[in-house]
Amino acid sequence: MSFFPGTDPEPGNSFACDAIENLIIPRSSDIGGFAVRRALPSRQRRLVGPFIFFDRMGPALMRAGEALDVKPHPHIGLSTVTYLFDGEIKHRDSLGTELVIKPGDINLMTAGRGIVHSERTPENLRGKPLSVSGLQTWLALPDDREEIDPAFSHSDAGTMPLIDNDGAKARVVIGDFAGLRSPVPTFTDTLYVDLRLEPGRSFPFPAAHEERAVYVLAGELSVADDGFAPNQLLVFRPGDEITLKAGPQGCHMMLFGGAALNSRRYIWWNFVSSSKERIEKAKEEWRTGRFEIVPGDEEEFVPLPEK
Template identity: 45%
Template sequence: MLDQIIDARAASLGNGFHVRRILPYRLRRMLGPFIFMDHGGPVSFSADQVPSMDVLPHPHIGLSTVSYLFDGQVTHRDSLGVQQIIRPGEVNWMTAGRGIAHSERFEDPATLAGGSLEMIQTWVALPEAAEESAPTFENYQPQELPIFTDKGVWLRLIAGNAFGLQNDVKTHSPLFYVHVVLQPGTRFGLPQGYPERGAYVAKGSVEVNGQVYGVGQLLVFTPGIDPILVAREATTLMLLGGEPLGERFIWWNFVSSRKERIEQAKADWQAGRIALPPNDDKEFVPLPEDHSRPAGSSPPPQAFS
């Protein structure tokens, strides 16, 4: 019933900002097209901490970044000239394609006053035909993301198709991504029709086949099996998965089906061929040292990007 249980590992974004890193994992690189997943927070900052937590402009290729907040607010700026504040319940979906740079900054006055931040960031690898597409950015408001409620269940479809719901979030391959809140004792199943499916426990705990799993665990389920998850307490889950895309290489913030494309992206960033955001171009994250390790193994990805 369970193929794998992935325990989130602590990861640092620098300046004392720590996250739970779920994907990639050494024994599981991807789940459907999802190749990266971070859970940041909940965390509160003092006014003097917030500027140092900013994620400076940095590049991506070959993927879509998906930002979803439980609490707080973040300002996105990218090389397309987009400036977008994301708030809880919204989706920021940025497709890097052949190359984009962006920043994420904590400019919310409430955050500066000591408010909290909690967000999930995932990266969705692109199919080969879309890897060199033109970069795009879309913000989707809560009213564009369908909600379903039933006794003990609240859920929002973030992207894809699941439980008979669909929305206009543009995806490039078959997938599902769902935010679910369960009340204690509620029994719940997974979307059907996908070969790879998982449930990440963001809050609370669930019982599956007599075993209890808690915060920071990603449960990866056996294809063809339809498990029942029972909430042991008030629980928040992120359900995700879809059709696999085949092998992908990941190095820093670059994802590609070809190792040589990763090398080209490194050279492009070093040479300034990936433009900085025009309204945030005074600083940026330099290319990390390679240390001659193969693409797909180092260095760790830049989170919240």
């Protein structure tokens, strides 16, 4: 989840296709029986468009008696994006938001100058086996929005535009794609698309966005006759027209990217900023209890890491 303390992934191997700038193999870590694979940030690539963090959660089957319990923790300078394929997660934050996210929905939580939230298994699902699968990503905020007031936006799956065309099915989760636009608010050019291709089906990935990447979720993806397995991240060269082709088992993938930020971003724990000094200030604010509390989840919190 968004507090996951894993290390950066190891670099992957380059492929022959000239359109691929980076191939990133995420490192998998286990948090209480729950597998998380982190693709961004990595040693090879820190951001793709505004995406500064990309975690693949699960798929995992949590046994009866197990539960997801991400205690209250803080963020600054970013928007968190939670997107599920399976399972349910209850979100609470310091704005007073309390909501259960379900598969296909989007939770967009904008931290700005500071927010605190928790993510837990809903009470009605505790004590039962629970399948959980999804993605959590962070969008770094542009320079002039880093210190805005925190906000929360939830969009139901049914409000997002769909593509259903001859073996290709896609949901436009954030931003513009193929002439369609998601209702999820954005602060800069952003692309986030859930794409499924039937076996052997090809699909164009146009160069409309400055930076683009694909994360393979299931099946096999082929690009210019190079094959890519699940849990591989491909970052493409700007300006190249790309054709995505599914292997014999089909392919499920996320397309993402957008405009590059105008300045460098620093990331430490759950804090993102263009200023190292601002991150130091946030560390002190969390250490001394100056962030807001999460109503209904006041008893626990994630302490500031020592390093």
